[in-house]
Amino acid sequence: MQSVLIAAAVVPAVWLLIKIYRADRLEREPLGLIASLVLLGIVSTTFAAMSEQLGETVLSAFYPEGSRPYDLILYFGIVALSEELFKYLLLRLRTWRSPDFNCLFDGVVYAVSVSLGFALWENISYVLQFGMGVAFARALTAVPGHACFGVFMGAWYGAAKKRELAGKPGRSARCRWMAVLVPVLLHGSYDFIASQQFEEMGGIFVGFVALMFFIAYRLVVHISKHDSYMNPRWDIF
Numbered sequence: 001m002q003s004v005l006i007a008a009a010v011v012p013a014v015w016l017l018i019k020i021y022r023a024d025r026l027e028r029e030p031l032g033l034i035a036s037l038v039l040l041g042i043v044s045t046t047f048a049a050m051s052e053q054l055g056e057t058v059l060s061a062f063y064p065e066g067s068r069p070y071d072l073i074l075y076f077g078i079v080a081l082s083e084e085l086f087k088y089l090l091l092r093l094r095t096w097r098s099p100d101f102n103c104l105f106d107g108v109v110y111a112v113s114v115s116l117g118f119a120l121w122e123n124i125s126y127v128l129q130f131g132m133g134v135a136f137a138r139a140l141t142a143v144p145g146h147a148c149f150g151v152f153m154g155a156w157y158g159a160a161k162k163r164e165l166a167g168k169p170g171r172s173a174r175c176r177w178m179a180v181l182v183p184v185l186l187h188g189s190y191d192f193i194a195s196q197q198f199e200e201m202g203g204i205f206v207g208f209v210a211l212m213f214f215i216a217y218r219l220v221v222h223i224s225k226h227d228s229y230m231n232p233r234w235d236i237f
Helices: 002-022 031-059 068-095 104-130 132-140 142-165 169-195 201-225
Strands: none
Touching: 002 031, 002 104, 002 132, 002 142, 031 068, 031 104, 068 104, 068 142, 068 169, 104 132, 104 142, 104 201, 132 142, 142 169, 142 201, 169 201
């Protein structure tokens, strides 16, 4: 039974990763590089967990658990920031200087690989603890959610690399900030809305998730369709 639960936790992440990998129209990335990014995503769960534990301890000294300020700071400033920041730092450490990082869409593939490594490991722990019902729910929401956060991170990350090569370090730095900020805001919103107990929040959550999935899908299609090799002599973005 345990092997079935693990398979249920792993399959959604692997399926999404394959879809993103196959959307790489120009030059597919080495499988060894993708595997290393998935592993770094798994590693990032440890750093994020330690950061979240420390943050929650400090936060509880200032606000009562469950209060509105507590929830806002927890989900945006601790959970989302910890998870997305560590994903980004390990992503950049592994790929920024890689010679394989030569197309805009590569940023999406790399960031989604790290994000789904994180989601895969997180999903295994949840499914083993709570069972198959959680596996189904997370396959529809949490795992694609992490993939979406990775899409937005990767789009800005790829733009940052392209602008760096074009001799625009200031614009590149702004794109790198956005590669963290946008996923943090989306992730924080996702967690905050999901945590609220008001009856109308169910519909808001479904609408938010559907809109985020749609925009991420359209972004993947657009970047893949208009992808090009990065050229340090010009920048179309």
